[in-house]
Amino acid sequence: MNVTALATSAPPRSPLADRLVDNLIHRIGKDERAALPHDWLAATILTVRDDIIDRWMASTRETHAAKSKRVYYLSLEFLIGRLLRDAIANLGKNREVSQALSQLGVDLAEIEEIEPDAALGNGGLGRLAACFMESLATLDLPAYGYGIRYMNGMFRQRIDDGWQVELPENWLAHGNPWEFERRESAYFVGFGGEVTGNDAGQVHWKPAEAVEAVAVDTPVVGWRGKRVNTLRLWTAVSLDPIKLDKFNAGDHEGALAGQVRAESLVRVLYPADSTASGQELRLRQEYFFSSASIQDIVRRHIQYFGDVRTLPDKAAIQLNDTHPAVSVAELMRLLIDHHDLAFDEAWEITKATFGYTNHTLLPEALESWPLPLFERLLPRHMQIVYAINARVLREARKADGIDDEAIGAISLIDEGGERRVRMANLAFAGSHSVNGVAALHTDLMKQTVFADLHKLYPARINNKTNGITPRRWLFECNPGLTHLIRDAIGEEFLDDAAALTALAPFAEDAAFRERFAEVKRANKVALAAHIKDRMGLRLDPDAIFDVQIKRIHEYKRQLLNIIETVALYDQIRSHPERNWTPRVKLFAGKAASSYHNAKLIIKLANDVARRVNGDPSIGKLLKVAFLPNYNVSLAERIVPAADLSEQISTAGMEASGTGNMKFALNGALTIGTLDGANVEIRDHVGDENIIIFGLTADEVAAKRADGYEPRAVIEGSRELAQAVNAIASGVFSPDDPNRYQGLMAGLYEHDWFMVAADFDAYAAAQRQVDARWADRDAWRASAIRNVAQVGWFSSDRTIGEYARDIWNVL
Template identity: 70%
Template sequence: FFSCASLQDIVRRHLQQYGDLGSLPDKVAIQLNDTHPAISVAELMRILVDENGLKWEEAWKLTKGTFGYTNHTLLPEALESWPVALLERLLPRHMQIVYQINAAVLTEARAKASFSDQQVANVSLIDEHGGRRVRMGQLAFVGSHSINGVSALHTELMKQTVFADLHKLYPERINNKTNGITPRRWLMQCNPGLTKLITERIGPEFLDDIEKLHQLDAHAQDPGFQKQFAAVKHANKERLVKLIKDRVNVKVSADALFDVQIKRIHEYKRQLLNIIHAVALYDEIRAHPERNWVPRVKIFAGKAAPSYWNAKLIIKLINDVARVINNDPAVRGLLKVVFLPNYNVSLAELIVPAADLSEQISTAGMEASGTGNMKFMANGALTIGTMDGANVEMHKEVGDDNIFIFGLTTEQVDEKRAKGEAPAEVLQSTHRLREALDAISSGVYSPDDPNRYRDLIGGLRDHDWFMVARDFDAYWDAQAKVEKTWLDRSRWDAMAIRNTANVGFFSSDRTIRQYAHDIWDVQTA
């Protein structure tokens, strides 16, 4: 409905202004935002051929010239497919068009590229496995002149995985456009204190050209500026302290390290790794009260898809663990766990400026880009993360000394998955992990239902698809490095300032300029 309405309006207005459809790709650019509007490819062909009498070949040329496709995820469940029977019943003409497009693509694959039967099946718009389905990602790809990923790593993985054979057939189409965030909302609006401080130090030019934040780099070692920068952060933390008390009735200290993971709840994003670390840290604090522990508040927020059982179970686990840790006087307030409900942008605008540590710990090769990582970076939080998504480019921008990178690489993850071995050797050698998993699975944190997390933890022991167990030691060591750095406050503050100073590349202004220049062919004055 939305695709049909939008396209009819675009074509109507184009004809009204220019009189013919031959100039459509020169005057109109339509960007497909993931696979959701991919039916637009068939719909525009229907409008051009059926309603405006164009020949198929001309209509197909105009369609490809008009559409661009942004792929946002490599996850199979997010690359939509629809049953052929459903489309034949609801949209019979569109299904005819899809068949005709597919016939041309398959003929081209055999004739031009000499594809094997398997490669032909891979590029087909129709998936023949277990019930015939229309692959909307394939439809969007073949119907667009430009296909882009949203980070350098994601784009390379697109070429190697989900669109490998389509990339061989059309090698000129895939390009990268790394995501960005708007500094108007994610620095100037949500953190006026920091914006004012930066303006006083380097002038207001960065407000219009965020790349000018680079000038802040020269002030990272200035003790006076470090003190001012830290004071702004502390004020933002005090604001969040009040919100946490109001929302979930947990008292936390603004002097603690605010360790934040806010994003959609998904197993690949590994909130589970984070909360298991909290359990292991809780055990260590109780076992060694004599150590100089860094006070830490682990803050979680995010929503789970309604039918995603394990994601909802992870939310339950975070709250169960929070209940135990937050009410144990033996911990002496050194560790608190908070899950803030009803996550939305307004809440994020309060959490992001208050974060000290940004958790970007997805299984390598699974996060397309991430933008939360950029929002935290802009506000002077340090990142603990894997080499995944835009973390790779963040690492490049800030340098190895200003980010905490850990964990398996994409290649190592693929290698371990291919072997299909249970992570027995990891569980045998890592007593912290083993004891934490035993406590969770045996009902220590769910006395009302001791078996609540048995299957969730069992998945880590059996196959560990998301590498939670295998990355635990590396994560623990990276967190220890975080604590050591936190105790050297001058170094921490300098790192935080450098993160803000080097966030300019991740502005959506740069992203949109690249779309306009490289994909839409917008001529600037």
């Protein structure tokens, strides 16, 4: 055999394949014959990254040359997920990269699967921030995202015997090829100490301790590579990382205490705040990243524009919830203490620069800090907060219709019991714009948590309904549906999600409905295979996939779903002769480490799953699964496979939700309350294409005010009473019959989240789902109408509204 002839007859490699091999050899240090999948992943990222860097630098140069105003988005979370697939898709290089790797005997899909999720967030707040960053780049708007480079994220969730176990998320164990350390962008961040002044009115803060915040940048690629923006995350370094005198004296641990203390700032997202030390760490984290970010913004502005007084003309800073609210006091400190501005001038600049997005109506989530803690940790900022408060309260005293009770609600200092600094009030007072994230949420803000501040500043609150990026949540996670839509209506929707409305007539096309069903079933088969591989549970892809995936919290009412599942299980066993709809109940989500009831709900879901899945009498009619370690990558598997989207929060308590948008965009019908963005989804898709049940926000408020008695409700509902009693008596926890007594007793005693009040309506809505599922053609038509009508919920639309109405950059 002529080996030379065979070798020369092989097709030549593409230039991209040659670049991949070159990076593998010279930057990874591996021969292609010895390379393992993780080596090919790193080589592919580095190769793609080279193209991104060129566009990144070009974007930065263009912004400098045009003297453009920049948007700065401050968020404690950025749930960006895996980046390789996202980057390749937005650059339009899917086929090119896949073919180049194939020439090298490598499957792109396989190496994408081993990229770790960036552990930079937990829930909807962080995913929204990630969608917004991608849309800012897509709309060609110069922007920086600012956050913390968490070493271990919130936690990696493992389920042991049904219980949540928290483990470190070691996503950085093997480095991160997407990031670039910027040693020149490092800032001194102080804590504690004392404040002194002189006769001239100058103030000097001398912190008792300090760390250095060092920037680490990640490029964010917009659709079609139009712009690449920057996600700047801060890591903490001790100013004296090792005390050699202690080390040489034998105190090896004490010698490293400073670095350990610094690293604690960036170790974990949301350290448990159930202890005084946990509260202090949370506040230290928030100030650390806020201070570094504000210093960086002011430094950049002065470098390029000279005069700090023009800051609002060239910088728009958006606070994503209350976590970065201390930024208001920090900017005031810099303007007054470092740039010698008078208080009044500094205050006007600050208000004109900041915007504040509120994400919750839950009082406990509107952060406040014990005044002694705040003053001990940030003594200069406490002085500034008092000065801001004095100004705001003087304005309130002069305003009409503001009585003493309203003054108390407006104050930045909560005087009810332990005196606390109200961070939401600080953010509200220090911003020119305060927005809600759904129409209902914004109306409720005006009526509830910010009612009195709204009276004082009636033009400040506005609505910006949340959105999601269709690139990740349709094109990337559901390529089958994307190709089907493109074949039907062309490619306009790829650049403008609103163009999806052209798909609506295809709901009446039988052939299209059949192809749509084939895509959905293929997604369900893929998810079922994943669950079988990970959990050993076999699922029927022809059953309805009923999905609730989100942070575990009592107001999101996973408990309502579980109790109805128990009631359904009892009904199936009691009436096997009925024509039951086969159903798969899927749950996923993390509970905060110190949230006892949320963790108990996870255990209950797993106990119910164990009993139901092990009962041969119901066959394939009902299966239940709690999928561990919910993250972006898992969501990308689940969302395209869902038939029914559970959005069942207590009305008036969910600000918006974005999972509801993702599911609808992928052809799932929503079952939900009139809460958050569900209201607007209903308005877009039509009453007949969504299943709404339960109390409205006004009815919830009225029921609470009127002395709601849940015991009578439970005892008056046969199915609810039987399910609650079964859970409470230990039917699902034979190893510990008392395990759920307290949880169920809570429903009888107060039922703040209206689980019992909404149960019968929810159960009836689920039987309506069964009836609709039986008419498969009608179900598919409704699913297609959902896809067609939710393009409005694109984050591009949302960011366009922010840019035009708040940031003044369009």
